[in-house]
Amino acid sequence: MIFSESLKKYRQFQFVYRNGKSYADKYLVMYVKENGTDRNRIGVSVSKKVGNSVVRHRVTRLVRESYRLQEAVFNSGLDIVVVARKTAASVRYFEIEEALLHLGKLHRIIKV
C-alpha cells in the first residue's frame, strides 16, 4: 500500500482503543487516532467469535482489500483500527467496502 503501513503491536492497538474515537455500523467498528506522522497505519482485528480460521482470514482480507482500493480518499496521519463484528462473517466484498466508507464519513476523515 502506497500511503499506509499496518499496525502490528498489541500496545499500538491498545493505544488506539483507549485514546481514539469510535463509530460502528452493522458489520464493522472503526477506531481512529491521529499518530503525528504523514502516513496512515491500519490494523484489522477479527475475534474468534466471528468464525473459524478460514472465515476470520477471509474477513481480514476483505477489509484490507477494500482499504487498499479506497486508500486515496482517506486523510493522512491516522491510526485506524477496524474490528469485525459477528455479522461480517457471511458478507460479500462490496458490503464491507460500503461499511468502511460509511464509517470514514462518520469520522470525517474522507477527502471530499
Add this chain to the structure above:
RNA sequence: UGAGUAGGAUAAACAAUCGCGCCUGCCUGGGCAUAGCCCCGGGCGGGUGAGGAAAGUCCGGGCUUCACAGGGCAGGAUGCCGGAUAACGUCCGGUGGAGGCGACUCCAAGGCCAGUGCAACAGAAAGAUACAGCAGGGAAUCGGGCUUGCUCUGGUUCCCUGUAAUGGUGGAAAGGCAGUGUAAGAGACUACCGUCCGUCCGGUAACGGGCGGAGCCAUGUAAACCCCAUCCGAAGCAAGACCAGAAUGAGAGCGACAGGCUUGCCCGGCCUGCUUUCAGGUAGGUCGCUGGACGCGGCUGGCAACAGCCGUGCAAGAUAGAUGAUUGUUCCGUACGAUAGUACACGACAGAACCCGGCUUAUCGUCCUGCUCACCAU
C-alpha cells in the same frame, strides 16, 4: 439389473484487470568525495505460492538445549504369534474367539490354584444350599381289603433320612446331551462332544491334528487394586545459536578545566565528566527454515507391510503472519420445466507456522477397481 462389501483417485476449470509473500535476472538511487564482492532501498521481467485432513495435539521419531558412573524404587504406556520400520499405541501376514448365506467385518486376545476387594436386585441357596418337588423309613389318624389282625393297601398331618433329575430366580446354580442304573437320583457307570494331563506329528511361533489317560475339587470380575513381561531421562523451534547501538558493571587513558562533599582557606582524597576496551544482553535483526526416513516412473526380492537398485524432478517458507478481490464464460448442485432454458448461491469440511511416520475427528459430490449374494438370459 438390484442389493452389498473392500479399497483407490479427485477436492471445479479457464481468461482479463488490480494486488501480496518468497526466489531469481537485469537496470538504478542513497549511505559516500572516489571505489567495492558492504549496508539500506526503487523499477522492470521471469519463476513459485495451503490440505486430505494443513484440524484435534492423542502416540512415535528426527533435530536442539539441559541432565547423566552403575543399580533400585516410584510413575506412565503396551499386552495372542511372527514380521515391517528410525520408531510407534501404527502397518502387514497369521492364530484363536464373536457376527454375517457370503464377500467380509469386529476383538484391551497375558495372569483371578500370590494376595486383597466387589458381585446390587431376584432367588431356598452365590467360595454355597434344600424352598417346592421326587423317594425311603417311622409315628398318629381316616378309609379300603380280607383269612379279623395283618411282612396287604390308599389318603392326610408330623418327624428322620436320601437326592439334586424337574421348577422358578439370575450374567453365573459347580461340564453338555443321550442311555445304563436306582427307592428316587447322582460321572455312580457308558458312548459322543467339551475340559485337563501325557505323548507323537505338523508349524519359527501363536496354535492345530492324532493317540492314550483322568470322570472333571469348584463362580464371575484384572477398561477392580494387583502380579508378570517389555519399553520409557526432561523440556520443546517462543528449542537453540549468533549479531547487537538499551539498562548495568569492570579496566585503562585524557584533563588538571567545571560542580559537589570532606574543615573557614590551601594541598590531598572521593563522586559526577569525556575518550576507549571488555563483559552484558534489551529493542531490533540474522540463522535454525526446508534437499527430505522427499515426490514420480521402472526393475528386483517378498503373499504383504516394506526393502534394495536405476532413472528423473526440486515443489510454500510467512512472522501479526503472503497465497486475495472484482468481472466474464463453462462445469456441478437445488427449484421449476417434456426438452431448450430460467432463477437461486461466500459452491463440502476447512488455512501451512521446525520437519517426518501414524491415529482420531469433520466432509458436498463425482469417478474408478476387486469381490459377494439374489434374479433374469445364454
